[in-house]
Amino acid sequence: MKSHQSALTIILLSCVLTTTAFSATASSTEASTNVWRDVPPGPPDAILGIAQAFRECTAENKVNVCVGAYRDEKGQPWVLPSVRSAEEIMLSSENKEYLPIEGDAAFVNKALRFAYGANAPLDRIAGVQTLSGTGACRIGGEFLSQFYSSKNILVPDPTWGNHHKIFKECGLTVGTYRYYDRSTNRLDLQGMLEDLRNAPDGSTILLHACAHNPTGCDPTDEQWDQLLDVIRQKQHLIFFDSAYQGFASGDAEADAKALRRVMDAGYPMLLAQSFAKNFGLYGERCGTLSVVCHDVAQKDILMSQLKCIVRPMYSSPPKHGSSIVRTVLSDEKLTQQYYQECASMADRIQTMRQRLVQALQNVGSSHDWSHISEQIGMFAFTGMSAEMCDTLTDQYNIFLTRDGRISIAGLNDDNLGYVAKAIHSVTDGKSITSN
Amino acid sequence: MATTTENLSSPSIENNSDEEDEGGRAAFAAQKKHKMSPPSVGTVDRPSSIRRSSLLLSPEWDMERKSLRHLGDLDDDDQIRIAYFPNIPTIQDVATNEGDDDKPAVDVSAPRRSLFKTKTHATVSSDEEWSTASVTSDSLSDFDDNDDHTVTGIWQNVPEAPPDAILGIAAAYKACEHPQKVNICVGAYRDDNGNPYVLPTVRKAEYRLLEQNEVKEYLPIEGDRDFVYCAMKFAYGREMDIENHVAAVQSLSGTGACMLGGQFLAQFWGSDHPIYVPNPTWGNHIKIFKQCGLKVRKYRYYDRSKNALDFEGMLKDIKRAKDGSIILLHACAHNPTGCDPTMEQWKEIVSLISSKSHIAFFDSAYQGFATGNSEKDAQAFRYAVSQHVPILLAQSFAKNFGLYGERVGTLSIVCGDVVQKEHIMSELRSIIRPLYSSPPRHGSSIVKTILMDPALKEEYYQECAKMAIRIKKMRKKLEEALQVAGSIHDWSHITKQIGMFAYTGMDEAMCKQLTEEFSIFLTTNGRISMAGLNNTNLTYVANAIQTVTAGKTITA
Numbered sequence: 001m002k003s004h005q006s007a008l009t010i011i012l013l014s015c016v017l018t019t020t021a022f023s024a025t026a027s028s029t030e031a032s033t034n035v036w037r038d039v040p041p042g043p044p045d046a047i048l049g050i051a052q053a054f055r056e057c058t059a060e061n062k063v064n065v066c067v068g069a070y071r072d073e074k075g076q077p078w079v080l081p082s083v084r085s086a087e088e089i090m091l092s093s094e095n096k097e098y099l100p101i102e103g104d105a106a107f108v109n110k111a112l113r114f115a116y117g118a119n120a121p122l123d124r125i126a127g128v129q130t131l132s133g134t135g136a137c138r139i140g141g142e143f144l145s146q147f148y149s150s151k152n153i154l155v156p157d158p159t160w161g162n163h164h165k166i167f168k169e170c171g172l173t174v175g176t177y178r179y180y181d182r183s184t185n186r187l188d189l190q191g192m193l194e195d196l197r198n199a200p201d202g203s204t205i206l207l208h209a210c211a212h213n214p215t216g217c218d219p220t221d222e223q224w225d226q227l228l229d230v231i232r233q234k235q236h237l238i239f240f241d242s243a244y245q246g247f248a249s250g251d252a253e254a255d256a257k258a259l260r261r262v263m264d265a266g267y268p269m270l271l272a273q274s275f276a277k278n279f280g281l282y283g284e285r286c287g288t289l290s291v292v293c294h295d296v297a298q299k300d301i302l303m304s305q306l307k308c309i310v311r312p313m314y315s316s317p318p319k320h321g322s323s324i325v326r327t328v329l330s331d332e333k334l335t336q337q338y339y340q341e342c343a344s345m346a347d348r349i350q351t352m353r354q355r356l357v358q359a360l361q362n363v364g365s366s367h368d369w370s371h372i373s374e375q376i377g378m379f380a381f382t383g384m385s386a387e388m389c390d391t392l393t394d395q396y397n398i399f400l401t402r403d404g405r406i407s408i409a410g411l412n413d414d415n416l417g418y419v420a421k422a423i424h425s426v427t428d429g430k431s432i433t434s435n
Numbered sequence: 436m437a438t439t440t441e442n443l444s445s446p447s448i449e450n451n452s453d454e455e456d457e458g459g460r461a462a463f464a465a466q467k468k469h470k471m472s473p474p475s476v477g478t479v480d481r482p483s484s485i486r487r488s489s490l491l492l493s494p495e496w497d498m499e500r501k502s503l504r505h506l507g508d509l510d511d512d513d514q515i516r517i518a519y520f521p522n523i524p525t526i527q528d529v530a531t532n533e534g535d536d537d538k539p540a541v542d543v544s545a546p547r548r549s550l551f552k553t554k555t556h557a558t559v560s561s562d563e564e565w566s567t568a569s570v571t572s573d574s575l576s577d578f579d580d581n582d583d584h585t586v587t588g589i590w591q592n593v594p595e596a597p598p599d600a601i602l603g604i605a606a607a608y609k610a611c612e613h614p615q616k617v618n619i620c621v622g623a624y625r626d627d628n629g630n631p632y633v634l635p636t637v638r639k640a641e642y643r644l645l646e647q648n649e650v651k652e653y654l655p656i657e658g659d660r661d662f663v664y665c666a667m668k669f670a671y672g673r674e675m676d677i678e679n680h681v682a683a684v685q686s687l688s689g690t691g692a693c694m695l696g697g698q699f700l701a702q703f704w705g706s707d708h709p710i711y712v713p714n715p716t717w718g719n720h721i722k723i724f725k726q727c728g729l730k731v732r733k734y735r736y737y738d739r740s741k742n743a744l745d746f747e748g749m750l751k752d753i754k755r756a757k758d759g760s761i762i763l764l765h766a767c768a769h770n771p772t773g774c775d776p777t778m779e780q781w782k783e784i785v786s787l788i789s790s791k792s793h794i795a796f797f798d799s800a801y802q803g804f805a806t807g808n809s810e811k812d813a814q815a816f817r818y819a820v821s822q823h824v825p826i827l828l829a830q831s832f833a834k835n836f837g838l839y840g841e842r843v844g845t846l847s848i849v850c851g852d853v854v855q856k857e858h859i860m861s862e863l864r865s866i867i868r869p870l871y872s873s874p875p876r877h878g879s880s881i882v883k884t885i886l887m888d889p890a891l892k893e894e895y896y897q898e899c900a901k902m903a904i905r906i907k908k909m910r911k912k913l914e915e916a917l918q919v920a921g922s923i924h925d926w927s928h929i930t931k932q933i934g935m936f937a938y939t940g941m942d943e944a945m946c947k948q949l950t951e952e953f954s955i956f957l958t959t960n961g962r963i964s965m966a967g968l969n970n971t972n973l974t975y976v977a978n979a980i981q982t983v984t985a986g987k988t989i990t991a
Contacts, residue, residue: 034851035794035825035850035851036703036825036848036850036851036855036858036859037851037855038703039703039855039858039859039862040858040862041857041858041861041862042858042861042862042863042864042865043861043865044861045656045864045868048655048656069652069653077650077651077652079648079650079651083651084645087645088645091638091641091642091645095631095633096631096633096637096837096838096839096840096841097623097631097839097840098623098833098839098840099840101599131687131870131871131872131875132871132872134868134869134870134871134872135870135871135872138869138870138871147590147593148589162868162869162872165868165869166869168869169869169870228577232577232578237589265576265577265578266576266577266578267577267578268589268590276653280651281651282651282652282653283650283651283652283653283654283873283875283876284651284875284876284877285871285872285873285874285875285876291590293590294588294590294591298590298591298593300595301590301593301594301595302590302593304595304596304597304598305593305594305595305596307596307599308596311690311719311722312690312694312719312722312723312725312726313687313690313691313694313723313726313870314687314688314690314691314694314842314871315687315688315690315691315719315842316840316842317842318687318840318841318842318875318877318878319840319841320841320875320877320878321875321877
């Protein structure tokens with residue numbers, strides 16, 4: 001009898017519970033139907049679509065050279081061992097308290113030191129921790145929109161697609177300057193200089209600090225001289241986007257040369273810095289935005305305004321990635337280890353680059369692929385047309401962006417030959433330059 | 436881990452405790468507003484982006500404040516400003532169209548324009564002169580001293596933003612050398628020794644992530660799908676049909692969720708629909724929604740004369756709001772008052788919202804942390820969903836999982852069918868992508884690991900309940916200690932209130948005295964963080980409160 005009673009009690013109790021708990025089932029949402037009926041679908045994201053298609057593809061020989069993240073020789077994502085070591089240390093040394101609005105000051109200090117160099121006057125550089133490079137561009141763009149006299153920003157043609165979106169959302173007028181000459185697969189210096197001259201005085205010019213995305217084509221020192229001449233004459237403001245420092249050439253100091261030259265020479269500048277690639281911290285969203293100021297007092301003022309931009313967006317940045325970078329760069333051994341790991345990534349990519357060109361020649365391609373060897377960074381801007389790219393995907397299950405950009409990181413011993421053959425097939429007898 | 440001095444940077448950005456100083460800012464240039472109605476069916480073109488209001492105080496905000504001073508006294512922002520920054524000028528009164536929804540307060544057709552034009556060059560008058568006046572080859576710099584467009588000149592007109600009020604308090608606490616100093620300003624949980632607390636299950640989850648070699652790849656724009664699914668079940672309950680009726684994205688904790696929701700509403704509900712926030716509310720709410728381009732109004736919420744909910748005032752103001760307004764509601768443990776409607780009152784509120792065709796925007800920052808029971812703390816918004824009220828839900832895991840600095844949260848929108856859901860998701864992605872591309876993965880991985888493991892989940896619920904229980908105990912003990920100290924005031928509101936904070940009813944002068952005489956640091960609106968109290972400092976704080984309130988009133 002007792003067990004029956006307790007069973008009954010349980011049943012009664014659960015009835016009571018279900019009637020008092022407000023279960024929100026499908027029928028409950030009927031009236032909600034009308035409210036959002038007219039929300040239109042947003043524009044699809046091109047890159048996402050390709051990544052999705054790759055995932056869904058069942059072909060055994062499928063190759064992903066769309067990916068903007070490093071892959072090792074086996075095609076696997078790679079977490080740097082120094083990063084793992086830092087995380088182990090952090091398990092006992094870090095808590096989860098909020099960072100200040102401007103982020104982890106010690107991290108920002110290390111980060112700016114990394115970018116600007118050992119002798120940089122950090123005390124007059126206003127720097128805040130950001131959500132990787134995207135967040136840095138956004139904060140910088142919002143700052144310019146509010147406090148800079150010109151609402152014009154010019155980005156290279158081509159550039160990372162999201163640059164256009166970010167600066168437009170900031171309320172800036174986004175224009176382009178010629179950058180890549182598709183008829184030579186090289187920098188279009190004259191076009192660039194002309195467009196910079198024609199832009200209204202004091203425009204903001206977005207420049208990739210190194211390893212231009214997507215072309216991999218960077219100005220030489222001499223070309224930088226000419227660019228800076230015009231920039232100075234036109235009183236333009238330079239906004240550097242640095243996403244590949246150390247990852248481009250393997251040498252972090254070398255990759256920072258351009259931005260340091262500009263800073264040392266007294267140009268006003270902003271710097272968006274990302275640790276996504278060079279520390280492999282992609283999803284941790286770790287970066288900085290900095291503005292070079294005249295003195296400490298001005299820096300304090302700018303910091304106060306940068307904080308005002310951050311606060312209503314997300315209050316304060318996420319701490320895991322910044323703690324990792326700070327931990328690594330604060331430990332001599334880990335720092336040394338890190339530099340080697342980063343260089344190894346750059347080396348593998350550099351090797352693959354050369355081997356791709358070699359492989360293309362080996363399969364009989366008569367095209368001049370020297371631009372691929374000369375380009376720098378994660379990507380090769382092949383010069384293939386959109387139709388060629390579509391064929392590569394449809395017939396060969398090679399997934400890349402339709403601008404002909406391939407991620408060298410996605411190449412390895414297993415797929416190199418296959419990819420070279422496929423590229424040769426779609427480009428044989430056709431042009432890889434356009435006018 | 437170190438004592439509370441370690442974490443003084445944290446109060447400056449406490450997500451739910453800050454009431455920042457708005458008042459020191461002068462009114463600035465025109466904001467370009469984009470008046471929108473929701474797009475019609477079949478429209479594919481996205482409306483052009485809304486220009487957000489200047490973060491600096493706009494004339495319209497001043498108009499808001501003047502029209503909403505129901506009780507005729509200064510509101511919290513003024514009090515904080517005056518207490519700590521007596522020399523900062525008050526808001527300039529600007530002639531505006533008061534309270535008139537249709538006429539914009541400022542000329543919205545004028546393009547946005549910074550007031551800070553660069554100085555004209557005194558020494559050069561033409562391009563040619565400029566180029567000859569430029570660099571000599573011996574200097575490292577490419578510029579000479581007369582150039583205004585150098586680092587010297589370019590930012591010289593940027594004004595300083597007023598300092599963060601809470602930061603001032605935090606800094607003062609840090610600088611204070613009094614041996615018995617107490618920080619009850621902090622908006623993060625502290626254990627009984629006054630130390631920050633990382634939940635054991637959180638640490639276990641982190642160990643597991645390391646052992647499993649969790650990668651660091653980018654999350655999708657909308658975040659970690661498994662995490663979002665768990666978070667939705669946690670919020671809406673087991674029976675909710677997430678797949679078909681909830682559009683949800685991972686967000687940067689509660690702030691990020693409010694921001695995404697505000698952006699979405701401004702674009703797809705129309706920025707002519709005001710959002711009403713409770714008076715008082717977390718200070719950052721107002722900044723966030725203004726920045727999204729929404730008109731921000733307040734509804735009466737707290738009755739200072741009774742230290743209780745002003746339910747009648749609340750209903751009146753919600754009714755007075757034009758149909759289709761957005762009503763921001765704290766899901767539980769209202770910040771800063773700790774004063775929540777009863778379930779019966781919630782039913783009336785929801786019914787009224789429904790009859791006015793309002794949208795309910797719930798901010799849930801304390802689920803599980805308020806009463807110790809996460810199901811109970813979700814009843815308000817679950818009831819709204821069951822009554823067919825369209826809701827948005829900003830969800831934060833900062834407090835209940837102790838993941839403050841990892842920035843973990845979600846924004847969800849309950850919708851009619853899966854097609855709507857897909858559309859909403861795609862629009863949310865469009866908002867997120869140019870902001871930060873994708874959310875940070877560490878915090879969401881932790882939450883997901885815990886909620887998907889039955890054993891860890893059980894442990895977690897107990898840890899969260901423990902935090903809530905300690906705070907509840909402190910409430911009781913504070914009330915008792917005040918009586919023991921000889922106070923004859925009615926302090927029952929302290930034990931009736933819920934969540935991390937107690938809204939004591941002390942006025943600004945009393946708070947100042949607490950700080951200056953007793954080195955007890957709190958916000959000048961009389962709000963204290965129960966988390967900052969412990970067995971060591973309780974008596975001291977009670978005695979101090981008794982001293983500053985004796986013979987005075989704690990109701991307004």
